Amino acid sequence: MAQLLSGRDAAQAWKTFIRKEVAGRLAQGKRAPHLAAILVGEDPASQAYVRGKVRDCEEVGFGSTLIALPEQTSQAALLKHVEELNGNPGIDGFIVQLPLPKHINPDEVLLAIDPRKDVDGFHPENVGRMALGLPTYLPATPYGMLLLLEHYGISPAGKNAVVVGRSNIVGSPMSILLSRNTKMGNATVTLAHSKTENLEALCRGADLLVAAIGRPLFIKASMIRPGATVLDVGINRVDGKLVGDVDFVEAEQVAGAITPVPGGVGLMTRVGLLMNTLHAARRN
Ligand SMILES: NC(=O)c1ccc[n+]([C@@H]2O[C@H](COP(=O)([O-])OP(=O)(O)OC[C@H]3O[C@@H](n4cnc5c(N)ncnc54)[C@H](OP(=O)(O)O)[C@@H]3O)[C@@H](O)[C@H]2O)c1
Numbered sequence: 001m002a003q004l005l006s007g008r009d010a011a012q013a014w015k016t017f018i019r020k021e022v023a024g025r026l027a028q029g030k031r032a033p034h035l036a037a038i039l040v041g042e043d044p045a046s047q048a049y050v051r052g053k054v055r056d057c058e059e060v061g062f063g064s065t066l067i068a069l070p071e072q073t074s075q076a077a078l079l080k081h082v083e084e085l086n087g088n089p090g091i092d093g094f095i096v097q098l099p100l101p102k103h104i105n106p107d108e109v110l111l112a113i114d115p116r117k118d119v120d121g122f123h124p125e126n127v128g129r130m131a132l133g134l135p136t137y138l139p140a141t142p143y144g145m146l147l148l149l150e151h152y153g154i155s156p157a158g159k160n161a162v163v164v165g166r167s168n169i170v171g172s173p174m175s176i177l178l179s180r181n182t183k184m185g186n187a188t189v190t191l192a193h194s195k196t197e198n199l200e201a202l203c204r205g206a207d208l209l210v211a212a213i214g215r216p217l218f219i220k221a222s223m224i225r226p227g228a229t230v231l232d233v234g235i236n237r238v239d240g241k242l243v244g245d246v247d248f249v250e251a252e253q254v255a256g257a258i259t260p261v262p263g264g265v266g267l268m269t270r271v272g273l274l275m276n277t278l279h280a281a282r283r284n
Pocket residue numbers: 141164165166167168169170171192193194195196199212213214215233234235236265266267269
């Protein structure tokens with residue numbers, strides 16, 4: 001039976017680390033890191049995500065500001081809020097919760113965020129810095145996965161890693177981070193997607209398999225090398241229940257270590273955001 005890689009346990013440990021860092025800052029007469037979030041509209045999933053992020057801030061002693069705007073907010077009005085946060089010295093970092101309403105162009109909003117405050121790590125400047133291995137904010141979900149692996153002492157170095165899914169926010173950055181010459185990198189990485197041939201055999205060659213596909217229970221036991229580490233990013237709702245991209249019941253019989261859904265990568269994504277906000281406060 002596979003070792004359970006608990007996002008809950010790893011998140012608690014990292015939050016304890018962050019709380020201590022905040023206490024250290026306060027003892028030096030510095031203020032607590034401060035994260036702001038802009039939420040446009042009433043999408044229940046987005047509301048829940050943002051509420052979770054605000055709760056996380058309270059838990060680790062960060063300040064937080066939530067700017068909730070109505071669905072019909074114009075792009076110009078949203079950009080004014082972004083500008084205000086860019087110039088507000090009391091805010092170390094901020095996020096604009098995605099998805100945005102259809103009448104707003106997310107790329108234009110993203111480009112308007114000051115890269116020094118872009119704690120989601122989505123601004124092209126920060127993506128470029130990540131690819132070059134320069135100091136930056138790492139996208140929260142891949143960052144969270146690296147923190148999870150670090151917590152459990154699982155090093156990607158020298159391993160065959162297969163990342164299934166090439167989105168800009170998860171799969172692509174994860175493939176870059178795993179392949180870099182860093183403490184939590186140095187894997188040999190293959191990035192797979194919907195046009196990949198022989199996906200099953202490819203996955204079976206992976207010591208580290210990352211599933212970021214958005215298809216419920218897609219990764220079966222037959223696609224997993226015995227003893228492999230499996231990170232399941234997927235969050236899919238099936239009959240009112242949350243399931244991952246990995247068929248957990250089958251997979252845990254074969255894998256060496258595996259994240260559950262819920263209680264796995266999702267919780268670590270939130271830690272990634274907290275760590276970026278801490279970095280932002282140090283930098284500012
Ligand atoms: N846990 C978290 O914190 C967190 C964060 C973000 C997302 N998620 C979840 O993670 C999942 C992926 O999200 P995303 O934003 O990365 O998704 P996305 O933008 O929809 O990308 C999905 C990727 O999967 C690939 N794919 C689709 N069907 C495939 C198939 N049959 N075989 C191989 N590859 C296939 C697509 O390939 P093509 O590029 O060829 O289309 C695409 O690259 C979703 O369930 C999402 O809800 C979780």
